[in-house]
Amino acid sequence: MLFFTQCFGAVLDLIHLRFQHYKAKRVFSAAGQLVCVVNPTHSLKYAPTLCAAAQTSTEQGILPPCHHHEAVHDPQLVPCMCPLFSCPWEGHLEVVVSHLRQTHHINILQGAEIVFLATDMHLPAPTDWIIMHSCLGHQFLLVLRKQEKYEGHPQFFATMMLIGTPTQADNFTYRLELNRNQRRLKWEATPRSVLECVDSVISDGDCLVLNTSLAQLFSDNGSLAIGIAITTSKVHNSEAEM
């Protein structure tokens, strides 16, 4: 009997997953887009001390690279970028991807355009949704975070980071797109490097920011579909002049 109950549960889960995929595909109807269902994890590592120095200076409007562990002397050493755990790991850029996959079981997706379907948006802050995205010969980390910057008013912050150096990151542009309920919101920017700090990017608000009511308007049954595209950046003449 228990066996049948479990089987039935598994079938229901599969149907639910299939249905979520279908919905996300319907929203972003471009052919060949990969839909990734991303489950939330309640953040244990909230407002980490790692980036305290960076956060203080960014509040004054400057965007310095993040100062990591005081003990880190090699600037190419990255502390664990996964904001989900207070993970003591640190290592070189080359092994960040395998650490995130193996230790934190973060999925990695292939393809220039994918749909990130974050489930259970109603969960209380702090909560994170994370995937890695392999594209154009590099790996990127997409972080969606629900956080209460102002007490009692949770907001959603989404940003993309290159698992590479700031110089490499400058070669790319990422786009995050929400599209539902006759509203469309697009954010385009150069990804930051994971050598900078995801926490300072988010506390800065230099990313896609959604308040709860907008997030509700863009959500479907508690899930938020974010279309992601990465391109190699072309320097716009108008911007280059500035």
Next chain:
Amino acid sequence: MLFFTQCFGAVLDLIHLRFQHYKAKRVFSAAGQLVCVVNPTHSLKYAPTLCAAAQTSTEQGILPPCHHHEAVHDPQLVPCMCPLFSCPWEGHLEVVVSHLRQTHHINILQGAEIVFLATDMHLPAPTDWIIMHSCLGHQFLLVLRKQEKYEGHPQFFATMMLIGTPTQADNFTYRLELNRNQRRLKWEATPRSVLECVDSVISDGDCLVLNTSLAQLFSDNGSLAIGIAITTSKVHNSEAEM
């Protein structure tokens, strides 16, 4: 001597204005776009009681039409939409435009695509920047507001409203676009009718929302250029299905 000083001041102002136009045109380089420099006005009518009922119900996630003055029984009667003044005027839709032009000296611009250049973004909240936009046979009202939803944390809210009925508004889509510093933010939505309430749209956050640091990143020398485009809306298949 005073005459020469004043003349010199006027010439400096003209040069400054010309320079701002030039900068805005450089950001939005599409040919034929009209640039409108919009000066701020410190809002005297802040958190008006007009919309208190609507705000309470929208906090619960519903978006009702705004309940205007208790004394208004004709639903087509609009109280003065200009958020700058606690203006006791109310009248029918047909005379809203002439009231805003004549009494509040709000500019009206022609053209499908214009650039709204809001100056002096550093001024303290509450502050408004307003223009009217005549396009596709209708008049629209663009409101940019700096407001402290959370004390000590001013945010910018931008929305477009049709000076017409909600049914007429459903036929259009407006787009607001910011583009600077290798970042681009686009908001597309159906305009709301001025029969609804600009205050409730903004308190809802159902509009383009910018925190101060993002507004700084998109600003140039204290001025924020917002590209505006209005089109007749096409019902997207994917959205129609939902």
